[in-house]
Amino acid sequence: MKYSSILVFISLMTSFSVCRAASLKPVSEVNTTLIREFLAKTEMRLPPQVLSYVGSQNIAFKDMGSFPSSLCSKDVDYKELVKTDFLRLRKRIYLHKGFLPYLNGSNKNSLCANQNMHDLAAKALIFQIARLYDSADEHWDNKADKQEISSCDFQYREQRNGMSTICDYYLNNSHRVSGSPSYKNLSDYKGNRIRSKNELSLRLGNVHELDSPAEHFAYNFTQFLTDPSYRCRKPSFHTFFQRLSNFSAFSDTSCAPVSHLYTSTGGWKIDVDPTKVYEVHFLFASKGEELMSRWGHSMLRLVICAPTRKTVGPECLADVAFHVVLSYRANVDDVIVNYWDGLTGKYPSQIMTFSMNEVVDEYTRGQWRDLISLPLKLNDYEKKILVENALEHYWSYAGDYKFLSNNCASETDQLMRAALPKSHPYQDTYAASPKKVYHNLSLYKLIDVSLLNDKMEARRKSYFFPSQKESLDKAFNHMKHYFMGYRDLSEWAEYSRAADRTRVYEKLESFEDIGNAYILEKYANLTQQISQGKLISRLLQGENREAEFVQVIAGINQSAQKRLPWYLAQGGYGVPVASEVASDEEVQRRLEEAIKWGTSYKQLLLKKFPDIDQELTTIKSNLELLTNRRRF
Structure with missing residues (x-):
């Protein structure tokens, strides 16, 4: 008779009709109220659908050696704390035997300062159940998936090669949720690559997420059920898991989101x-x-x-x-x-x-x-x-x-x-x-x-x-009689001199001419900025960089790094919660620091190349001239 979806294999008891755990010695201390309370509390954290899909699991304890060195870190490897029986029909999960003294109450001191051993054991157990849930056949017990499987099965019988990505998933992926194209894309796995594309460990929930899509699913589903801030930190996965399991573990006020x-x-x-x-x-x-x-x-x-x-x-x-x-x-x-x-x-x-x-x-x-x-x-x-x-x-x-x-x-x-x-x-x-x-x-x-x-x-x-080329060409054709000797707009913008254009602009009388001149001068400004940027890049390659340039460029890069999103957040993983993200004032301070380095860079350029800024300065004056003339 089934009394719970999670059972402990213990010695025969008068109050529960269950069997003794075959993988453990039949010791009486395993049959305790505290162990039953621990499992009952863990079960309450699981969605009803998960319990239904995974079915009753017999929980035992097994000697797995010493606890892993990562036990107290965010990168704890749950696979070293929990195992499942290789015979799936036995429906048996083994927890690390090291948890027993803590779950039985004989050891009150946690090995970890940041969480107690009950929570750690519960997360390890939920992690293993998440792995079973990921591969449960019941996920495909619906009309849409049955039709896809039937269609793919027909394709397989008829052609046996060149199977589509979707059919390859349905027929060769052990029916895992984590193997689906949508989940692999959501978790940044590309094609059949083993590892994720995301190499930024700084804001990973657990580094073992990168081991495989299945491990990614198990670690994240565990966080979905145990971390009140998961809704804010991994909103897309929270939305995905919520729909998948028809369950939400925490209220919408469980964390302060950053959007x-x-x-x-x-x-x-x-x-x-x-x-x-x-x-x-x-x-x-x-x-x-x-x-x-x-x-x-x-x-x-x-x-x-x-x-x-x-x-x-x-x-x-x-x-x-x-x-x-x-x-x-x-x-x-x-x-x-x-x-x-x-x-x-x-x-x-x-x-x-x-x-x-x-x-x-x-x-x-x-x-x-x-x-x-x-x-x-x-x-x-x-x-x-x-x-x-x-x-x-x-x-x-x-x-x-x-x-x-x-x-x-x-x-x-x-x-x-x-x-x-x-x-x-x-x-x-x-x-x-x-x-x-x-x-x-x-x-x-x-x-x-x-x-x-x-x-x-x-x-x-x-x-x-649309590209502005058509309107620019139109403006240039209207004005080209003022600028003889240039074949087209590109040649004019690159080779005509701003000082020569000033003399033309000063004599313009019609609003149409002044308006066209303004459009052209803005384009000349952009062209010169790009040309000078390329020139500077060539001049500053390799050994041409003097020590002061090296220092300033390093400062520019460092200030840019400080403004990367993951350096605007302190602690946590994924999207930061409100208390972890830098204030608007701090963001502004870092932006001002970048501007300061940029100013230093420009000053060095002007010192090394005194004439390089003259053209842009004259263009700026031309734009001011044309702006003022358009007002009257």
Whole structure:
């Protein structure tokens, strides 16, 4: 007769009809009220569904040697504290025998200052139950999965090779939740790689999460059931586990969540609470001239409503100033990009954040590239998972950027896949280039490219941001009779001198000419900044760097490191809770420190290259001149 889903194998008792644990000596001290209380309390922490799926488990104690050295650390290896019988039919779990004196009350002193031995034993036991829950057959006892299994079984009988990713999962993955495409993407495992892409141990919950997707599931499900702050630290996983088990262990007030991030340039604080995000768009920049941009660029745009809005709806599309762009990029820690390092993974890949206006200006004006922004067709749950996972990535993810394999396209693609059901056909696609991601999203109806058919309407609804080249060319053609000798706009912007242009601007009379001149001068300003940046990079390579430059560049890099999200948080794991994140004042102080180093760098440049700033100074004067003339 079954009285509980968790039983202790002990000697025959009069009050319980259970059997003695075969793996332990039949000693009477195991049959105690304290042991039964411990198991009862542990069982109360488990969701009813878990108890149903895993079934009754017989708990015994086994000699596993001394406790592991990691016992009291956040990286404790639970696999050294708990085992399961290799004969699954016996349904027996063994806890480390070292716990017995503590659970029986004969030893009151904990080995760990940060938690008592009862809690540690409970976590080890829940960890093992989580592993069994991960592989429970009952997860697939539903109509949708049965249809998929039937379809995949038919494919297997008919072709036996070239199985899809989804069918490979259903037929060859032991039916583990952790083996599903959606979970592997959520936990940053790529394809069939053993280890996770995330190499940032600083904000990992437990380093053993990286051992395999199954271990990742077990450690995180244990935290889901035992850590009141898990909802705030790993919001996407909390949402995933809550839906999977139909259970939430703690109330919504169990922790103080942080849902903001800072833009990577100006340190602008933005709240990305999923309830304030109207849509998530796939943001695609067309190909550029630089080597790293020949295949376009993949990003995500969060359509965040202005703080003054009382409801979240289509009106938020107009709040472009509040939209944030998530862009996976290589974190280059030098004044010059080393393309070989970019190919071989020497640069860390991380999610960088920008205001939408910054990105529009960067691509359409600075690089003459079109921007396409199309809403992803996600339901509320999928949108929530995606935004929460992006927030986790911002605070706790650093991969290895590889231009050909782990790049902006693959990283963005994996973030989107993590939000989709495990059997969604998009899970079977592969893309290593932004253009291919765009194609696949269109093919599987996750974006609607027909929204671009009417370009005027697409621009009005901010689905399309055209390159500024056409308007710049138009302005140049209107003004080129003032600037004879230049074949086109690019040649004019690079080789004409600002002082010569000043004499032209002083004589302009019509508002149309002055307006066109202003547009052209802004472009000349951008062109000169880029040209001088490249020149400086060449001049400062290798042995050309003097000691004072080396010191200042080191200061710039150090100040940049201090502003990385994981260095703005103290303690904990994942997304920091409110008490762990740096104050706004501290963030501002670090930003000011970076500006100070940047000023020192500019002063050194002017000292070494006295004439390098003259052109930009004159351009600034030209813009002021044209601005004043436009007012009258």
